[in-house]
Amino acid sequence: MDVISTRACGIDVHQKQITVSTLIGDADTRPKRQVKTFETTTFALMACRQWLTEQDIEVVAMESTGQYWRPVWQILAPSGFRMILCNPRKIKGMPGRKTDRLDAEWIADLTRHGMISPSYVPKREIIELREATRARKATGHDATKYKNRIHNILQRSNIKLTSFVSDIFGGSGRKLLNLLINGEAFDLDVVAGCMHGRMKHKPEQILAAMNGTLSANDRRIINIEVAMLDSLEASLKDLDELIEEQLKPFWELYLRLQTIPGVSTRTAGIIIAEVGADTEAFEDAHRLASWVGLAPGNNESAGVSKSTGINHGNAYLKTAMVTATMGAKAKKEGGLKDFFYRLTNRMGKMKALVALAHKMIRIVYVIITEGVTYQEYKKDQRALRTLVSKN
Numbered sequence: 001m002d003v004i005s006t007r008a009c010g011i012d013v014h015q016k017q018i019t020v021s022t023l024i025g026d027a028d029t030r031p032k033r034q035v036k037t038f039e040t041t042t043f044a045l046m047a048c049r050q051w052l053t054e055q056d057i058e059v060v061a062m063e064s065t066g067q068y069w070r071p072v073w074q075i076l077a078p079s080g081f082r083m084i085l086c087n088p089r090k091i092k093g094m095p096g097r098k099t100d101r102l103d104a105e106w107i108a109d110l111t112r113h114g115m116i117s118p119s120y121v122p123k124r125e126i127i128e129l130r131e132a133t134r135a136r137k138a139t140g141h142d143a144t145k146y147k148n149r150i151h152n153i154l155q156r157s158n159i160k161l162t163s164f165v166s167d168i169f170g171g172s173g174r175k176l177l178n179l180l181i182n183g184e185a186f187d188l189d190v191v192a193g194c195m196h197g198r199m200k201h202k203p204e205q206i207l208a209a210m211n212g213t214l215s216a217n218d219r220r221i222i223n224i225e226v227a228m229l230d231s232l233e234a235s236l237k238d239l240d241e242l243i244e245e246q247l248k249p250f251w252e253l254y255l256r257l258q259t260i261p262g263v264s265t266r267t268a269g270i271i272i273a274e275v276g277a278d279t280e281a282f283e284d285a286h287r288l289a290s291w292v293g294l295a296p297g298n299n300e301s302a303g304v305s306k307s308t309g310i311n312h313g314n315a316y317l318k319t320a321m322v323t324a325t326m327g328a329k330a331k332k333e334g335g336l337k338d339f340f341y342r343l344t345n346r347m348g349k350m351k352a353l354v355a356l357a358h359k360m361i362r363i364v365y366v367i368i369t370e371g372v373t374y375q376e377y378k379k380d381q382r383a384l385r386t387l388v389s390k391n
Contacts, residue, residue: 003027004114009052009081010107011062012100013069016040018062020048021104022055023112031112035101040068045075053079061111063088063103064119073121084111085119120281120291129246130273134316136239143232146225153222154180159212164201169229172196176206180214181223243269250277256367259374260360261336262328267320271364274317278368285365293318294358321357328356334376336360 006026012019017039025031034055038048052060060076061084062069069085077083091110110116122130147169151162159180165173175194179186191210192203199206214222247254250272257268275288282288289295293313328336336356343352363374 002114003112005059005112006031007056007058008108008112009057009060010104010109010111011060011072012103012107013062013065013072014040014100015068017100018045018048018072019100019104020052021101021108022052022057023108024055024057033105033108035104037100040071042071042075045072048072049076049079052076052081057081059084059111061086061107061116063091063107083121084116085121086116087119090117122276122281125246125249126273126276129243129269132239132243132246133270133273136236136243137316139232139235139239143229143236146229146232150177150222150225150229153218153225154212154214157212157214157218159214160209161206164206164209165199172199176210177222177226180210181219181226183214183216183219186210247272253277253368256371256373257364260324260328260363260367261331261334261374261376262324262326262360264324264327267324270317270320274314274320275364275368279365282365285362288365289358289361292321292361294321294354294361317361318357321361322353324360325353325356328360329353 003026007022007024009020009022011021017037019035019037021033021035023031023033036048036051038044059082062072064085064087073083073085086107091107107116150168154161154168161168161173161176161180165176167173168177172195176191179190179194186207188203188207191207195203195206247269254265254268254272257263257271258265263271274292279288282291286295290311291313293311293315295311325336325340328334329340331337336359339359340352340356343355347355366372367374
């Protein structure tokens with residue numbers, strides 16, 4: 001194999017320590033190998049950086065092991081090394097020879113011969129935006145869990161309030177829920193006073209739905225759950241403000257992404273957080289779709305092509321794009337909606353959703369790369385454009 005780097009380094013990263021292996025030598029000579037172990041404290045990582053600098057190391061590769069790689073990367077990167085972050089699944093070593101030393105040596109060997117595909121590591125401002133959007137998603141999931149717990153308590157207490165009020169955690173729903181939590185006696189007039197004019201159901205129906213058996217213990221539990229939910233809602237508001245502030249440098253792109261049918265403000269923010277403000281890390285739209293996990297692989301043997309599913313990819317962006325397809329196909333009219341229903345007849349709804357998400361992420365690539373805005377055409381205009389392109 002050809003030698004790509006004559007001064008390569010491979011690092012096996014763990015929580016408490018890293019094992020560092022260096023390979024130094026010209027292509028026509030046997031390389032000199034050195035292996036050393038460092039702790040993961042800041043001072044120890046700085047000592048590792050000094051050790052690599054003294055050897056004039058050119059390229060440093062490491063596995064993306066959870067979050068453990070990040071402090072190593074942050075301390076080594078400013079020294080001018082060409083940093084490579086790789087997917088552990090793509091550089092599996094020989095089975096039955098599993099030690100930290102051998103892992104580090106294996107990574108160094110692969111790096112020396114240029115056989116590691118680097119993972120995408122965005123710029124610092126994009127990383128911070130990514131951390132905020134992911135924290136917002138996790139916090140939203142936590143808030144949903146507390147809401148579901150409250151729903152479950154009400155259902156087991158035979159209180160059917162959720163059947164008549166769409167959101168019991170806001171506006172009129174919260175006022176009615178507080179009546180139950182406080183354990184006070186209420187009648188038709190009290191219930192009617194908590195209801196706004198836009199509610200579809202009558203006060204008599206709401207009063208009947210609230211006629212259950214909520215014990216004192218259940219009321220205390222709901223009160224605790226509501227307090228936790230209020231805290232999470234406040235955190236969500238703070239995260240939304242933080243994300244909006246972080247998006248200001250990319251505001252023009254942020255608005256252009258929202259011209260794609262189905263792409264909401266939140267989805268546009270997630271796209272920028274995960275992909276970045278440029279597509280330099282991706283050779284073409286297909287590479288981006290593959291990185292997201294929306295491109296089926298190839299499986300051909302003996303001239304026979306077999307069906308393969310999509311890979312794992314970037315779960316955050318994949319989920320956001322599939323959610324966006326739900327909005328795109330619900331539009332009154334449009335090319336994306338027509339595309340979805342054409343495929344539905346041939347491959348079913350689930351595969352058609354993935355295909356539409358694949359198409360939309362390719363549109364995202366064009367919008368980011370070329371600085372354009374999505375342009376929707378009516379059905380007759382799309383037919384004319386197709387005819388012109390064929391001619």
